[in-house]
Amino acid sequence: MTSLVLADVVWPALFLSLRMAAWWCVLASLVVECLALWRFAPLPPLKAIAASLVMNTISALCGTLLLPLMGIRLEVIASTTYQEWFGWGTFNPITTFATWVGAVLVTSAIECLILWLAFMMPWNRRWVAVVLGANAVTVALAGFTVLLNQPQ
Numbered sequence: 001m002t003s004l005v006l007a008d009v010v011w012p013a014l015f016l017s018l019r020m021a022a023w024w025c026v027l028a029s030l031v032v033e034c035l036a037l038w039r040f041a042p043l044p045p046l047k048a049i050a051a052s053l054v055m056n057t058i059s060a061l062c063g064t065l066l067l068p069l070m071g072i073r074l075e076v077i078a079s080t081t082y083q084e085w086f087g088w089g090t091f092n093p094i095t096t097f098a099t100w101v102g103a104v105l106v107t108s109a110i111e112c113l114i115l116w117l118a119f120m121m122p123w124n125r126r127w128v129a130v131v132l133g134a135n136a137v138t139v140a141l142a143g144f145t146v147l148l149n150q151p152q
Contacts, residue, residue, distance in 0.1 A: 012099040013071020019142035029138040036134040041127035051119050055111040062110050070102045100143050108135045
């Protein structure tokens, strides 16, 4: 027996990517990452500002495509495993957490690549950890608003 099901599907990564593109989130990212690079990575203030602007611009451009694609992949995995086992829908704690981790890793990878290529920073655990931490904070800000406004 085959049935046709039509639905408008929205997944957490799409909500998160939209929130991360909001002006306040972009501004928060610039401030947090600039301060983090200046304070905890070996960058002087003006270079930290330039690096933050360049990394966030490129990360935003790449992220508009990569984050929703990552979310689709997460949904495929989730729908065939734990969502089916527990009878959960798309918006659940595991998917929300996995989306946050994925967004932090994707944006951090892009931004670390930019620091390495454009600003000639040698790979170093310290500044990679700084970028990961700063992205964790800014993605968490966007993610918190998604949690506050989840669809019913």
